[in-house]
Amino acid sequence: MSKLKLFAKYWLPAVLWACVIFSASGDKKSVHRSSRLIEPVVRWLVPDISDEALWRVVLVVRKGAHLTEYAIFAMLLWWALCQVRKWANAGWSKPHAWWAWGLATAFAMTDEFHQVFVPGRQGSFWDVLIDATGAAAGLFFLWRLGRWRKKW
DSSP: OOHHHHIIIIIHHHHHHHHHHHHHHTOTTHHHHHHHHHHHHHHHHSTTOOHHHHHHHHHHHHHHHHHHHHHHHHHHHHHHHHHHTTOTTTOOOHHHHHHHHHHHHHHHHHHHHHHTTSTTOOOOHHHHHHHHHHHHHHHHHHHHHHHHTTOO
16 A cells, blocks of 8 residues: 555544644634533523533533543544554554554643634643543543453
8 A cells, every 4th residue: 555545544534633623722712612502502401500500511511522532633643553553453552552642642732832822722731631631531442442342
């Protein structure tokens, strides 16, 4: 298989997902946009919710999105690393998992640094920790799924 096809098949999904993450972090009004989506749903489910409780729910949902996007990113990175190095049929690869986690965490750091330069946004060490936790959770999920399906 040509190098271009290998890249497109294995690395392009991770690169595209990184672009999605990067573009979302460059949106100076992302807090307001996500709140406009989440608040009406929460108010519909719990009509008498206080503003403080609503703010907490929105915060939990937004941070849950951080966990999820980086879980997906780490899984895509692991897949690409394993496929390109011909480890796909060898089962779970701990070194590739560490590399995937490290790459996802490094990307989270650069993403938070990028937010320092976006008006209305700020970089956060806590968001990097949340993102790194999400990456670890995604890899743990992948490992558990493989164990459950008796792949490794």
